[in-house]
Amino acid sequence: MSATSQSPQRSTPTQDSVRRQNLGALLRYVHVSGDTSRAELTNQLGLNRSTIGALTADLAGAGLIDEGAPQETGRAGRPSLVVRPRSSRVYGYALSIEVDRLRAARVGLGGKVLDSRELPRPAGTAVRDTVSILAACLHDMQRAAPADAVFVGSGIAVSRMMRHTDGVVRMLPPGPGATGAAGAETRAGTDLGSALGLDRPPMVGNVADLAALAEHTRGAAAGLDNVIYLHGDASISAGIIAGGRRVTGHGGHGGEVGHMVVNPQGRECGCGSRGCWETEIAQHVSLDRDAVLACVEAARLGDPTARTAVGQAADWLGFGVANLVNIFNPTAVVFGGALRELYLAGATHVRGRLSTMALPACLEHVRLRTPLLGDDAPLVGAAELAFERLLADPLETAEP
Amino acid sequence: MSATSQSPQRSTPTQDSVRRQNLGALLRYVHVSGDTSRAELTNQLGLNRSTIGALTADLAGAGLIDEGAPQETGRAGRPSLVVRPRSSRVYGYALSIEVDRLRAARVGLGGKVLDSRELPRPAGTAVRDTVSILAACLHDMQRAAPADAVFVGSGIAVSRMMRHTDGVVRMLPPGPGATGAAGAETRAGTDLGSALGLDRPPMVGNVADLAALAEHTRGAAAGLDNVIYLHGDASISAGIIAGGRRVTGHGGHGGEVGHMVVNPQGRECGCGSRGCWETEIAQHVSLDRDAVLACVEAARLGDPTARTAVGQAADWLGFGVANLVNIFNPTAVVFGGALRELYLAGATHVRGRLSTMALPACLEHVRLRTPLLGDDAPLVGAAELAFERLLADPLETAEP
Incomplete structure (x- = not known):
């Protein structure tokens, strides 16, 4: 034959x-x-x-x-x-498993949040143990949904970090049969899909990647094709958009910019290396949101120790951003999570490092921005994933 | 209205x-x-x-x-x-402006080199001054082409570096009205196009990007979608493929990984910064091809100074590669140009750094490779650019 x-x-x-x-x-x-x-x-x-x-x-x-008909424009002629x-006919579920909290939303076309739930994530709760909590949220929202509304998909943002019962935030450990956070992410997706009886598992991404997708689609980097979104949340990870597409790497593990080593003489990092970018920043200002806010506020009120700490942390922040600018030649760098406040308080230091360390050609069109979507970005990004299948084939997917 | x-x-x-x-x-x-x-x-x-x-x-x-008919396969049944x-009907021109030489080739469909020229690039010759030399090569090849063969496009690889008359290799200076190397690249493309009377200017890329494209299409990284190709040629730049697509950044300036700063206490770099990755390597072994070969050979013969130098340079090589692995989660890193010999001689050091500095999840599927296309890679990549238009619309483009 x-x-x-x-x-x-x-x-x-x-x-x-x-x-x-x-x-x-x-x-x-x-x-x-x-x-x-x-x-x-x-x-x-x-x-x-x-x-x-x-x-x-x-x-x-x-x-x-x-x-x-459009709003009155005052122009002559027949308006277009x-x-x-229409946000009521089809909906997706967006879920977010963050370091400190769990969020779930029912989202309509156009990105409209129709219903939402938020719960604290108890310290020490592994991703797989959050599944039953989120499943209960979804069942609850499902009951409240109109009978004729059609479910078209779901997306889930998973933080690679978790707060342990000792209060320390660490990277998710690799689980059996799967590697690291992506393993946990994939398991969470599959578990959630079956816990909910969904006919297809949620699409899964990490928090920084999906926050980047959200800011690129609807936020501070809308219309820009080369974007570095930095997410500070105990650690630093990046969501990267290059040529209009997400750069996530082979197993979805890319963007671990916090573990770019910038100082061979630096401090030991929890990852086993030394002088990682996030460690160098965190030795001056802890990358916990509340700690950053407190330190920035103390600096604003004139505390000299806090001012020095903010200056040095922001200097290291600019150091790593300059490296990324040389690698990616982006048009926007967005400072998200705990990095927002640090950037705003230390913008002069960040810009100083950029002007001495970034190549002029790579730096020329870079805009430094803060997120427009704030803390909602991961959830909004997860909602974008939820609609992917509908937007690939609208009529087939929208059929009841 | x-x-x-x-x-x-x-x-x-x-x-x-x-x-x-x-x-x-x-x-x-x-x-x-x-x-x-x-x-x-x-x-x-x-x-x-x-x-x-x-x-x-x-x-x-x-x-x-x-x-x-296919070659005899020994299988029963009617063979497919x-x-x-067919390499004779249409052709493209591939050009390469490298630090030390100029190359031009007439290439047929399937990537077959039909004719080629190579000349030294005199020290101090700016990109725009190479145009007349390359134009003469192309005219020469054009005369030798069959009268019924159809020209379908051209691509040009431009090195961001040039050897000055003082023998030192430096990055191209920004020119008036255009920024840095990409400005020079664009000007070279436009100039060449008009010097040759081509109805459209060549497509232009830098040497590392096009070598990466070539190795991704036909070489050591064929079939792999997340690839870092490192080109050592006085400096280090990277051609990056993510999700099967080239990552070049907003202005095509991305991939300047040699100017990722890895040592705040390091040496001054020609870019104005300090402790750039390429500077830290080059303080042990100069990134000139001949210098690397000589040092590696001396180390092989047992010279203790050379062995130490190769070990330390390879250690720094691994240091930067680990950072890039954490950022990109690639499936292949290809060591091209002068980095090939350094990697081969110091692979143990490179792997040592990777195992201590790269996150396990990011490193898991990484293969370390040397180029299959060798020094031809930039020219082969330029030829791929030359055929882009034909492959987008074969029948229209192939019309005489």
């Missing part, structure tokens, strides 16, 4: 796949941008008016968008119809 | 765009893989047999592929036809 006759006979891409692609592109645009005129869709998607009309009719028929994402 | 009536009426994607996409995918597969059975194409592209048959007929008609890239 020849190899040919054994090969699977997959279907040929047809007009259908083009239509599906266009439906997804239009729905994604409206999901991210909110109310959009048909004229803008015509421009942005490069499709003609009759095609846009046919696509919006299909999406409206499926209950995914509404069309209506406005397309709005 | 409404906004709608001002919007351009672009065409709707149709069956045509699907066909163009499939033609490109098939031709790209054969261009990269060489001789391929129709059965493999059916499997790999997810298209059915009749579609593959129609696509190969179109491409054969345009002179881009040949079909024929084999599709081969």
Whole structure:
């Protein structure tokens, strides 16, 4: 028998796949941008008016968008119809397992939070032990959801760190049969999926990656294609967007910028190495949110020890950012979590390090920013994951 | 007037765009893989047999592929036809402006070098001053090309470094009206395009990025989607592939890993900073190819000073690689240029640093490799750029 006759006979891409692609592109645009005129869709998607009309009719028929007259613009002529994402017909679940808390939300198209729960994460609770708590939240929200609303997917943000019962925050230990945090993440996804009876497990990412996705989609780095989002949360990890795409590495473990060694003579780090970036910062100001806030406030009130500490921590912050700028040539660096306050208090030090250590060509277009979505970023990013399948194939996925 | 009536009426994607996409995918597969059975194409592209048959007929008609019987396999049954890239019908130009030499090649589909030239690059010759030399090479090769062969594009690899008349290699200075090396690269592309009367300027990349592209496409990292290619050539720069795509940053300046500072107490670097990764390595073994070879050879013969130098340089090499592994979670690190010999001589030191400094999860699947394409990698990568337009739209681009 020849190899040919054994090969699977997959279907040929047809007009259908083009239509599906266009439906997804239009729905994604409206999901991210909110109310959009048909004229803008015509421009942005490069499709003609009759095609846009046919696509919006299909999406409206499926209950995914509404069309209506725009707000009065004062311009003459017939105004273009406005397309709005409809948040009630389909929903996803967004979950976030952070160092200190657990969050769950039911989110509608357009990113609208329809329902949400937040609970503390007890110290010493491993990711897998949070599953039953989150499952109870979801069951609760599911009962409150309208009977005709369609569930389209879920996403979950998992912190690589946990607070142990001794109060110390450490990286998640590798578990049996899986490696490190990603192993825990994958297990959490699978466990949650089965605990909830979902027909597909949640899509899983780490907190920094999903906060980066959120700020890139709807926040401080919207419209920018090369972004480093730094998440300070006991440790420092990065969510990296390069060329408009998430850089997560082979096993999803990339972005461990906190363990970039910047000082061979530095302090021992919990990872077993010495002089890691996060350790050098933390020897001056602990990367715990409350500790940063307290130190920054003391510095603001004139405490000389606190001022020195903030200055030195911010100097190290700039040191590592300069390295990342040389590696990634980004257009934005976003300081998230505990790093927000440190950056705001020590921006002069950060900029000083950048100007002496970053190559001019790499630094030229870099903007330093704080998050627009604040603490919601990981949850918003998880919601973006939840809608991925719908936006790839709107009509099929939205079917009850 | 409404906004709608001002919007351009672009065409709707149709069956045509699907066909163009499939033609490109098939031709790209054969261009990269060489001789391929129709059965493999059916499997790999997810298209059915009749579609593959129609696509190969179109491409054969345009002179881009040949079909024929395969080599005897000893298997029973009717063998699947084999599709081969045809290297004589269309060609691209690949150019490489390196620290010490200039190279130009006429390359056929499938990556076959049809003609090539190599010249020394005189010390002190700026990129723009190499244009007339390369233009003469291309004219020469153009005269030798068959009259019916169709030119489809060109790519150019530019080193960010140049050897000055004082013998010292330094980074290209920023030029007026453009920034740094990318400015020089863009100018070189535009200048070359007009010097040759090409209807479109060459696509330009830096040496490390294009060597990475080459090793990713046809070399030591083929089939791997997360790759760090390190190019040692007086300095160290990286070509980075993440998720199968090149990471070049906003202005194409990314990958300046040699200026990641790893030692705040280190030596002054030519960039104005102190303790850059490449400076820490180079204080033990100069990153000039000949110097590395000489030192490695002396160490092999038992010279104690050379052995210590190689060990310390390789230790620093591993130090920086560990940082990059934590940031990128790659599946391969390829040691190119002058770093090849240093890595081979000091692999134990490199692995030692990785095992103590890289996080286990990030390191788990990393393979350390040397280039398969050797010194040809930048030129091979430039050739890949040259074929980009053809592979996006084969029939249109191949028309005489």
